[in-house]
Amino acid sequence: MSKGPLDGITVIDMTRVLAGPYCTMLLHDLGARVIKVETPGHGDDARHFGPWAKHGKSAYFMSLNRGKESIALNLKDAEDRKIFEALLGKADILVENYRAGTMEKLGYGWEMLEKNYPQLIYAAASGFGQTGPYANRAAYDMVVQGMGGIMSITGHPGGPPTRVGTSVGDITAGLFTTVGINAALVERNRTGKGMMIDVSMLDCQLAILENAVARYVTSGEVPGPLGARHPSITPFEAYESGDGHIIIAAGNNKLFESLASALGKPEWVTDPRFLTNKDRAEHVDDLKVEMELVLKTQPTDHWMHELEKAGVPCGPINDVGQVMNDPQILSRNMVVSIEDPQEGHFRMAGNPIKMSAHADPATRGHVPDLDESREAILKELGFA
Amino acid sequence: MSKGPLDGITVIDMTRVLAGPYCTMLLHDLGARVIKVETPGHGDDARHFGPWAKHGKSAYFMSLNRGKESIALNLKDAEDRKIFEALLGKADILVENYRAGTMEKLGYGWEMLEKNYPQLIYAAASGFGQTGPYANRAAYDMVVQGMGGIMSITGHPGGPPTRVGTSVGDITAGLFTTVGINAALVERNRTGKGMMIDVSMLDCQLAILENAVARYVTSGEVPGPLGARHPSITPFEAYESGDGHIIIAAGNNKLFESLASALGKPEWVTDPRFLTNKDRAEHVDDLKVEMELVLKTQPTDHWMHELEKAGVPCGPINDVGQVMNDPQILSRNMVVSIEDPQEGHFRMAGNPIKMSAHADPATRGHVPDLDESREAILKELGFA
Structure with a gap:
């Protein structure tokens, strides 16, 4: 049975923390095989971020990496580079969310990738994008929430600055990157060729401001926060x-x-x-x-x-406990779970894209330990 | 020259207001042809929502419908149904964001569509989805922001309820729907068959809660608002x-x-x-x-x-004016414009998905008046 619309697609996933892993989680939910390439010893930074599950694994990491495989590779080591390049040779998609310039330093910039892996769709999600005066700056979610305008319209008039309670800076970048990757797969079916996709968290913040942009361009007035009120519809x-x-x-x-x-x-x-x-x-x-x-x-x-x-x-106004137990949410299989060898049954948010052609399983693939899939991958590639 | 990865794809767009039009705007930005099917006389509700451009057009509508075509059809009229069905016959994608059950009442439920237009990818974005106890309820952005938990973690401890200043309920649903549509196009290349995609705004809210869900499932504690502070990283x-x-x-x-x-x-x-x-x-x-x-x-x-x-x-913390004039935003072509016959030069947010294989034009296709494309479409379909 097909795993989803992206069944047969292989993703090499160099992403860390949130924006990138969110994108590759979606690709996995849609049926793709996702192979995380992590740094030896440390792995994805999110493995070291709380909140913690009861036996010490990062619940934060678990909630973003279901069903993926993991191999630890040191990309400064010649042997490991051979393995990485063998992976690229069989991959459809490469995703990373490093600061701009990092892939070039590793010797895997787009120029090199395009020449050697013409089939490859390479998606880079970064704080500010690959071009422009801020390209080399680091960013975190709250930095782009602040710079991107959403904090200026969230909160109460005259009140203190207010962050959106979830990391919309990362998550919208993850979503736009996923849109781009899928569209590039559609085109590759026509042309046989990959492409590079460059998504900036800051750009995505502007792209979601909607009404506030329309108000600014028509009146020149700068919209402020409105508490819990819609800007133009009453009540x-x-x-x-x-x-x-x-x-x-x-x-x-x-x-x-x-x-x-x-x-x-x-x-x-x-x-x-x-x-x-x-x-x-x-x-x-x-x-x-x-x-x-x-x-x-x-x-x-x-x-x-x-x-x-x-x-x-x-x-x-539901709290997180109420929404996790809401009858509509439960009836739509929006709380799924994994079985973890150490942590046991572990719940997380499901996939909101429900497709008539595919099942929407309540139990998902487990979250890999660092380097867990090494042997199987090396064998498959002919290295072992 | 190719218009984008979705060049050659035709979208029949029955959407109104925000979630659906945001999705079809993205599809257009990616190169698809988007034909809005609107109600005669009234059209997309957003045509009647402010803010208003200087000659009276809705700036809100303009900012969501660049480059689309428009035809007004009364789907209760036999002649207009023939035109609509001819459109479906040549379409790749149908998108709507009505309340669940509306398409069945019009005689265009998925069962009928699948039988008569097996190539068609049909995406329905709704407040609560097509199934479950709330399926027939209406929802607006703020209702799902409240029910979906994000308002419970946005704002200041002990303070009044705070809406996210942009319509994340609509926009995330638009994004997930776009992801699903593109993935379905990838699968259709293999199978030749369409599918139905069912996206609920409420489901999408749970899908973006990230850290808050992880905190709840590990500790049982209900996360509250944290002002402008990250929940687990300091400073x-x-x-x-x-x-x-x-x-x-x-x-x-x-x-x-x-x-x-x-x-x-x-x-x-x-x-x-x-x-x-x-x-x-x-x-x-x-x-x-x-x-x-x-x-x-x-x-x-x-x-x-x-x-x-x-x-x-x-x-x-930039305000909307500052972000619209930020050198990084401008250098990334994130403020694009259209030339409107009445309103003249009009600015709006650009497309954050930058692709090496495609241009990212600073001037975009104009926003159609209601029924503006009627003659050309009828001629093309052989009705005139």
Whole structure:
């Protein structure tokens, strides 16, 4: 049975920590064989980052490297370079997320790769990309979140700087890199040739700013943070309820009418402050006060029930435990697990790309120890 | 000259607002022909959302629909259905982001599509996916940001709920859908067959929680918001400088030593509170106080210069105007433009996937008015 749309594709994975490993995890989820090439002794830096599973393995590393193989190679050693080059010869894809220039120093820049491995798709994900004045600088997620503008529109007006709670700098770079790799595979089917893909974490941050860019280019005004409010649709915000918060998103007049009715305030619909989205946006604070007067009289669950009945999009603010146990998430197999020889049963987020042509197994391939796949790979390559 | 890796691929685009149009914009950027099928009169809802360009077009819509074609079809009308079906017959990909069940009601569910258009890759991006207890509920970005956990880890401890300032609910769903479509094209080259791809915005939110999921599954503790601080690496945070903030990410002992030196505090390296990342994480507040005592004596620019010299990853918190004018962003062609017949020169974020085999034009195809491409498409299909 096919492992997925990328069945038969081999990925040489020199990536570390998050952006790169996230990309190669997706490629594995889609059916590719992923061979991690790690530094002897140390391996992927993420092996040394917490949080820790109960027998001492990095849970962080485990959550990003399911189903991959591992071989430790010292790329400054002549014998190990031969092994690496044999791997490149049979690979479809090479992915790395070093600082720009590192591959050239190792003697594996694109010029060399293209000449010797014309079939190879080489993807480089880096902080700032392979070109431009910052190309040689190091970056981490929070640095590009800060430089890329997302922190300037996240948080509360006048409040302290706020990081997006997940590493969107790394993860969006991982996603764009994966998009590029798959598109390059489509083209290679026509041309037989690989290509180089250069993705910068900073570029990706600009690419996800959407509304904020449109506001800036039209008005010249610099958008600021808006707390938990949508920049242009009202009501569309987190409101206080009797026991916490509820998010209500009534994006058009019909939904606003349903909302007003469900809250027992049909008169809002003819209130001149709330007639159209434009009016409601101008009186967003008034509307919030009025809505919370009602919403605070009952708990979130009550309003969820009433608003769902009325067809008004709404939702609670779930914590990570709640989302991991949400019936929708569970029914969609979005919590998968591996069986680790030391750590036992270990849960992690699943693959959100559900495909009619492929199974979506609840149990995934185990996470390799450093150099675990050495013997099998060397034998396959004819080195042992 | 090839337009990109997806040159020759035709996409029928029934998407509205953000998640779906973001996906089809990426497909267009990669070289595909994208034909928007819109409702007569109204079109994509985003045509009616601000911010507005100076002659009244939606800047929001413009920023998501460059280079696409548009035809308005009433899918309840027999004549228009014939046109739609002729389009499906020549299409490689169909993308929609309706609520689950809508395509079945229109008579274009997957069962029908698969039978009549076996080559077709059909991608459905929805709030909650095509299956599970919430399948028929509507969702908007903020609803899935709330339900999916990211809001519970974004913001400041004890502070009010905080939305991520960009629509990560929509955008990540758009990205995962694009990954799935490209992978399905790779498989279709082997099998000749399409497939259905089902992506849920809520699933995607869980898929990007990374560290927070690992923390929850190992400790059972529910992660909360951390302001502008990394959950497990110290120092890795936004700090106050003399004139604003600076982000400093010193992820290991060597970088911490360089940082201490650059701030004129070499003694920190032997301070028992700061010896290892574990020690620094335990004394994260102490370290912040000590660092800010120094950092507040000079402006951000001064420290950026000093820390770059020392090789310590750091960065400013740029606003949207600053990032749009950043030399690195500009040198990477990340601000592209279109020429609109009414609005003139209009800027927007570019494509972060840079490919050695393809140009990355600074001027992109214009944004279609509703039904603008009707005549040409009908002629091409033999209807006119």
